[in-house]
Amino acid sequence: MQITVLAGGVGGARFVRGLLRTPAVADDPGSTVTVVGNTGDDITLVGLRVCPDLDTLLYTLGGGVDEEQGWGRAGDTREVKAELDALGVGPSWFGLGDRDLGTHLARTRWLGQGLSLSEVTDRLARRWGLPERQVRLLPATDTPIETHVVVDDEDGGERALHFQEWWVRHGARLPARRFTVAGLADAAPAPGVLEAIRSADVVLLPPSNPVVSIGIILGVPGVREALRGTRAPVVGVSPLLGGRPVRGHADACLAPLGVEVSAAGVAGLYADFLGGWLVDDADADATFPPRLPVRALDLLMRDEAGAARIAGAALDLAAELSPAVPVGDR
Amino acid sequence: MQITVLAGGVGGARFVRGLLRTPAVADDPGSTVTVVGNTGDDITLVGLRVCPDLDTLLYTLGGGVDEEQGWGRAGDTREVKAELDALGVGPSWFGLGDRDLGTHLARTRWLGQGLSLSEVTDRLARRWGLPERQVRLLPATDTPIETHVVVDDEDGGERALHFQEWWVRHGARLPARRFTVAGLADAAPAPGVLEAIRSADVVLLPPSNPVVSIGIILGVPGVREALRGTRAPVVGVSPLLGGRPVRGHADACLAPLGVEVSAAGVAGLYADFLGGWLVDDADADATFPPRLPVRALDLLMRDEAGAARIAGAALDLAAELSPAVPVGDR
Numbered sequence: 001m002q003i004t005v006l007a008g009g010v011g012g013a014r015f016v017r018g019l020l021r022t023p024a025v026a027d028d029p030g031s032t033v034t035v036v037g038n039t040g041d042d043i044t045l046v047g048l049r050v051c052p053d054l055d056t057l058l059y060t061l062g063g064g065v066d067e068e069q070g071w072g073r074a075g076d077t078r079e080v081k082a083e084l085d086a087l088g089v090g091p092s093w094f095g096l097g098d099r100d101l102g103t104h105l106a107r108t109r110w111l112g113q114g115l116s117l118s119e120v121t122d123r124l125a126r127r128w129g130l131p132e133r134q135v136r137l138l139p140a141t142d143t144p145i146e147t148h149v150v151v152d153d154e155d156g157g158e159r160a161l162h163f164q165e166w167w168v169r170h171g172a173r174l175p176a177r178r179f180t181v182a183g184l185a186d187a188a189p190a191p192g193v194l195e196a197i198r199s200a201d202v203v204l205l206p207p208s209n210p211v212v213s214i215g216i217i218l219g220v221p222g223v224r225e226a227l228r229g230t231r232a233p234v235v236g237v238s239p240l241l242g243g244r245p246v247r248g249h250a251d252a253c254l255a256p257l258g259v260e261v262s263a264a265g266v267a268g269l270y271a272d273f274l275g276g277w278l279v280d281d282a283d284a285d286a287t288f289p290p291r292l293p294v295r296a297l298d299l300l301m302r303d304e305a306g307a308a309r310i311a312g313a314a315l316d317l318a319a320e321l322s323p324a325v326p327v328g329d330r
Numbered sequence: 331m332q333i334t335v336l337a338g339g340v341g342g343a344r345f346v347r348g349l350l351r352t353p354a355v356a357d358d359p360g361s362t363v364t365v366v367g368n369t370g371d372d373i374t375l376v377g378l379r380v381c382p383d384l385d386t387l388l389y390t391l392g393g394g395v396d397e398e399q400g401w402g403r404a405g406d407t408r409e410v411k412a413e414l415d416a417l418g419v420g421p422s423w424f425g426l427g428d429r430d431l432g433t434h435l436a437r438t439r440w441l442g443q444g445l446s447l448s449e450v451t452d453r454l455a456r457r458w459g460l461p462e463r464q465v466r467l468l469p470a471t472d473t474p475i476e477t478h479v480v481v482d483d484e485d486g487g488e489r490a491l492h493f494q495e496w497w498v499r500h501g502a503r504l505p506a507r508r509f510t511v512a513g514l515a516d517a518a519p520a521p522g523v524l525e526a527i528r529s530a531d532v533v534l535l536p537p538s539n540p541v542v543s544i545g546i547i548l549g550v551p552g553v554r555e556a557l558r559g560t561r562a563p564v565v566g567v568s569p570l571l572g573g574r575p576v577r578g579h580a581d582a583c584l585a586p587l588g589v590e591v592s593a594a595g596v597a598g599l600y601a602d603f604l605g606g607w608l609v610d611d612a613d614a615d616a617t618f619p620p621r622l623p624v625r626a627l628d629l630l631m632r633d634e635a636g637a638a639r640i641a642g643a644a645l646d647l648a649a650e651l652s653p654a655v656p657v658g659d660r
Contacts, residue, residue: 047377047439079407083432087457089439098428102413109377109419127417 001025001325003315004034004200004232006140006223008213009053010070010247011239011301012037013060015206016135018307020061024315025134034136034196035061036223038208039117040147040181040216041163046090048104049111052164053213054121054139055103061135062128070247073099093169116142118190138196140217143187147212150177163212172249176256179212184219189226197226201325202318204311205236205274207246207299210266211253227273233321235276235314238263241299242282264288276317278310293321331355331655333645334364334530334562336470336553338543339383340400340577341569341631342367343390345536346465348637350391354645355464364466364526365391366553368538369447370477370511370546373494376420378434379441382494383543384451384469385433391465392458400577403429423499446472448520468526470547473517477542480507493542502579506586509542514549519556527556531655532648534641535566535604537576537629540596541583557603563651565606565644568593571629572612594618606647608640623651 001024005016016035025031038053052071059065059073066072076097084090096104103124110120117139125137147163151174158177166172197203208214218224227234239250243262251261259265263279264286270277276293279286284296295317301307319325331354335346346365355361368383382401389395389403396402406427414420426434433454440450447469455467477493481504488507496502527533538544548554557564569580573592581591589595593609594616600607606623609616614626625647631637649655 046435047442048435077407077409077428079428080410080432080435083429084435087432087436087453089432089436098407098409099413101431102410102417102419105376105378105410105414106417106419112377123417 001031001201003202004196005204006036006217008038008208009056012206012208013057014307019311021308022312036138038213038216039139043164048108050104058128072097139190141187141220142190145183148180172252187220189220189222194226198230200232203232203234207237207239209250210269233275233318235318237278241280275321331361331531333532334526335534336366336547338368338538339386342536342538343387344637349641351638352642366468368543368546369469371493378438380434388458402427469520471517471550472520475513478510502582517550519550519552524556528560530562533562533564537567537569539580540599563605563648565648567608571610605651
């Protein structure tokens with residue numbers, strides 16, 4: 001089975017890790033999970049290109065993630081960061097682990113040698129053994145894009161922050177007026193992205209942020225059309241449980257869009273291509289778009305088994321929706 | 331007193347650290363030691379500009395050096411390097427500590443912002459408290475230069491290695507045919523270098539490598555002429571004791587020049603400007619250039635006190651040579 005997933009960082013990575021444990025993938029060596037990763041929150045720090053979501057996917061799927069934190073390398077140290085702080089170089093609020101920095105240094109070096117972000121990501125994926133784990137990781141686009149958050153300034157006007165500054169430094173507490181993504185309108189989907197959506201047996205949307213993660217991927221020209229046009233069922237998992245995100249700040253991202261902060265509100269963002277929607281038991285009785293197949297279950301990913309359970313439910317719903325999706329081996 | 335020192339890495343740094351303990355400097359807040367550091371063995375690794383000799387000077391004079399190793403940061407870790415090795419990026423033979431990498435990242439960032447190496451070095455010197463220690467550190471040149479070593483290749487021809495590869499990876503064991511320094515002929519002395527030589531009360535040559543450290547500084551256009559023209563006595567300390575270097579590979583560097591591997595041979599390299607020469611007791615009876623004032627003493631720098639003793643002897647000899655050099659407070 002060919003499964004394509006559009007993913008952000010921690011939630012997306014954990015969902016995919018669960019997906020790899022479902023029988024549909026684990027028991028079928030021919031199955032491949034193609035993960036299209038968000039690149040909108042990429043940032044250049046101290047001259048190094050950092051791709052937070054791709055790195056979280058690499059480390060989580062490769063078995064090297066800091067489980068408690070959800071991102072970064074397990075047991076990483078911060079010696080380089082301490083020296084940069086002593087020198088007053090780079091933002092103090094961005095955590096840069098030492099092993100993690102090895103990734104950024106290599107990526108920056110390879111990009112500087114003329115490799116595309118796709119090619120760089122492929123090298124990193126091999127270092128983390130992703131092909132052997134049936135995973136293909138693609139950036140949404142090789143075009144550098146950058147999400148900015150427009151907030152109020154002190155004079156009653158507005159100012160734009162890099163998404164990471166808003167998210168990490170300010171904890172998404174500065175009310176966002178809107179999000180803008182530099183470069184997005186002219187970005188090209190990375191090689192293989194549209195094909196992975198069009199030729200998939202199933203397309204899954206994990207409980208990633210619908211605005212600044214999946215929303216960015218959807219904004220890459222051609223991606224939304226590919227989702228509308230694919231014969232694969234597109235099944236999503238709500239990132240909001242009882243109107244609240246499990247982690248992250250999806251609520252702070254939905255508000256400025258005028259979208260209801262709820263599982264139904266998020267479903268509305270995907271209405272033009274969504275084939276099925278998984279919501280938490282807490283949202284079972286909410287009102288969803290008419291004719292949208294909705295299934296309620298416990299959506300809390302407490303551990304890998306929990307993530308596998310939710311991913312399996314998504315595949316089940318996909319099989320219900322499409323005769324082409326194999327049933328019974330999930 | 332204004333003292334100017336032309337220095338390489340470990341030996342030069344330890345000599346200057348001793349110099350700072352002599353009464354001429356320690357007891358006179360008006361004294362300044364201007365160190366002109368070799369940049370010929372600078373190298374770009376994984377996109378980062380590394381200046382081994384300047385860094386050794388910064389760390390040694392700033393109190394942060396790994397004493398046992400002689401270079402690098404005390405107690406440094408190698409987490410980034412481990413990841414780079416896992417990714418197959420960068421040469422495996424070059425040691426890059428994590429804290430040390432902070433220096434290289436900052437330097438590369440600042441150079442990328444358009445600062446000169448002098449300006450970058452000044453920022454790093456302030457981080458290490460060098461001005462408070464009466465030290466001014468100048469790179470020999472802001473022009474990027476790079477020492478290459480020409481060695482035999484397998485086919486009876488020759489090939490050129492970066493100096494660091496020859497020195498670090500091969501331990502200077504590949505016989506050198508000659509040294510070439512890319513960029514040196516067109517390099518400009520860094521701001522302040524010629525002035526520091528011309529206006530000094532004393533110029534000292536520590537026991538640094540006469541070919542690939544001091545020799546490179548002497549090759550920067552204008553430096554040698556400034557040494558010939560300065561009114562300050564130029565006093566050198568032999569890097570060879572009984573014909574052998576205490577550390578490093580000065581012997582392997584002198585041989586291809588056809589220069590005798592001895593204290594006398596090195597003195598000959600400086601003959602056109604050298605005012606006085608300190609040699610080890612083991613070399614007291616050697617034949618030196620006629621009319622060159624030579625003093626023999628124990629030249630082994632066992633510790634800081636030993637380095638101070640040798641630096642003090644160099645100042646003593648300078649005072650003998652020039653009425654302008656204050657006597658009695660050394």
